[in-house]
Amino acid sequence: MSDPSQEWPLWEVFVRGKGGLSHRHVGSVHAADAQMALAHARDTYTRRMEGVSLWVLPSAEITASDPGEADALFAPAEDKVYRHPTFYTIPDHIKHI
Amino acid sequence: MMNSLSRKDWMPEAYRKTLVRQMSQHAHSEIVGMLPEGNWITRAPNLRRKAILLAKVQDEGGHGLYLYAAAETLGTSRDEMIEALHSGKAKYSTIFNYPTLTWADIGAIGWLVDGAAIMNQVPLQRTSYGPYARAMVRICKEESFHQRQGYEIMMHLAAGAAEQKRMAQDALNRWWQPSLMMFGPPDDQSPNTEQSMRWRIKRDTNDALRQKFVDITVPQAEAIGLTVPDPELKWNEARGSYDFGAVDWEEFKAVVKGQGPVAKERMAARVKAWEEGAWVRDAARAHAAKRAAAKQAAE
Numbered sequence: 001m002s003d004p005s006q007e008w009p010l011w012e013v014f015v016r017g018k019g020g021l022s023h024r025h026v027g028s029v030h031a032a033d034a035q036m037a038l039a040h041a042r043d044t045y046t047r048r049m050e051g052v053s054l055w056v057l058p059s060a061e062i063t064a065s066d067p068g069e070a071d072a073l074f075a076p077a078e079d080k081v082y083r084h085p086t087f088y089t090i091p092d093h094i095k096h097i
Numbered sequence: 098m099m100n101s102l103s104r105k106d107w108m109p110e111a112y113r114k115t116l117v118r119q120m121s122q123h124a125h126s127e128i129v130g131m132l133p134e135g136n137w138i139t140r141a142p143n144l145r146r147k148a149i150l151l152a153k154v155q156d157e158g159g160h161g162l163y164l165y166a167a168a169e170t171l172g173t174s175r176d177e178m179i180e181a182l183h184s185g186k187a188k189y190s191t192i193f194n195y196p197t198l199t200w201a202d203i204g205a206i207g208w209l210v211d212g213a214a215i216m217n218q219v220p221l222q223r224t225s226y227g228p229y230a231r232a233m234v235r236i237c238k239e240e241s242f243h244q245r246q247g248y249e250i251m252m253h254l255a256a257g258a259a260e261q262k263r264m265a266q267d268a269l270n271r272w273w274q275p276s277l278m279m280f281g282p283p284d285d286q287s288p289n290t291e292q293s294m295r296w297r298i299k300r301d302t303n304d305a306l307r308q309k310f311v312d313i314t315v316p317q318a319e320a321i322g323l324t325v326p327d328p329e330l331k332w333n334e335a336r337g338s339y340d341f342g343a344v345d346w347e348e349f350k351a352v353v354k355g356q357g358p359v360a361k362e363r364m365a366a367r368v369k370a371w372e373e374g375a376w377v378r379d380a381a382r383a384h385a386a387k388r389a390a391a392k393q394a395a396e
């Protein structure tokens with residue numbers, strides 16, 4: 001019974017709150033296949049009109065960056081301040097810029 | 098380097114263990130908590146009440162699932178948690194080992210038990226582990242209807258015929274003490290509180306939350322003409338709080354040990370549901386495997 005391979009696989013659930021918004025991760029469900037994952041996602045995460053669209057994705061299919069390498073991955077952006085508009089000094093009397 | 102999703106941020110092992118214990122216990126409580134109320138779905142007094150009770154019990158199932166899913170992010174499997182519940186290794190809230198004898202119990206549960214649960218859960222929205230905190234935000238949003246529908250049941254009964262009012266009072270009499278126990282043992286006897294507060298898993302002490310619950314609930318009872326069954330209950334002007342009588346911690350300990358009035362029935366019902374569902378789980382898995390194989394062959 002505790003053999004994890006006997007469990008229905010895990011699926012990550014994404015809900016689109018309303019038209020125009022992107023899908024957002026809300027949690028996960030266990031299901032034997034995609035269709036059942038959608039049904040479970042609907043019952044579990046959208047009982048109160050939380051969304052207009054659902055995505056389900058096998059959790060095993062997700063590739064994640066290594067939390068231990070977050071610095072190496074994301075720090076380089078920090079010294080490229082010239083990517084931000086506030087880096088540039090424009091005199092006050094210049095408008096609409 | 099690339100990683101599967103299961104590779105997690107580092108955390109101290111004792112912190113992880115405490116989280117798994119608290120989250121799975123919490124999930125089990127939601128699931129077992131479906132039983133006392135599920136017991137009354139077919140006997141709800143009218144269609145409105147029946148639809149409401151169905152929705153509430155379904156919510157509790159949802160709460161269990163949010164929490165199981167959140168606990169699974171810590172590397173424990175759903176089956177492991179369920180096995181721990183069924184074998185008696187894992188605990189769940191003692192409140193669900195009391196029986197629901199009359200319809201008024203459904204009112205008392207919503208008002209008091211969900212009320213106490215809300216009080217316990219609101220601070221957990223800021224708990225230190227993200228997936229747990231996010232599950233709690235969803236849960237808290239859904240809980241407030243649970244409490245209000247329960248209070249509404251009590252309100253109607255208390256304003257009804259003498260027999261109805263007597264029923265409401267009787268339910269309050271039976272559920273009051275168990276509700277106070279929901280906040281856990283007194284601070285000086287709560288082995289885990291200090292560490293859990295330090296880790297910000299827990300945000301308030303048991304006694305502080307219990308006091309808050311009493312202060313909020315007593316006026317609600319008075320407003321509908323019901324009496325909180327505690328002869329020592331008295332407003333303390335200096336503290337700005339109610340003084341109240343001692344909780345029967347011997348009973349609490351006995352119920353924690355599995356001696357609750359319907360503890361055996363509750364677990365038997367869970368195990369039965371799990372075992373009788375085994376063929377469905379197997380069949381769905383076999384069906385999915387067959388379809389996947391057929392799809393692969395066609396490609």
Ligand SMILES: [Fe+2]
Pocket residue numbers: 127156157160236240
């Ligand atoms: Fe709940």
Ligand SMILES: [Fe+2]
Pocket residue numbers: 157211214240243
């Ligand atoms: Fe609830």
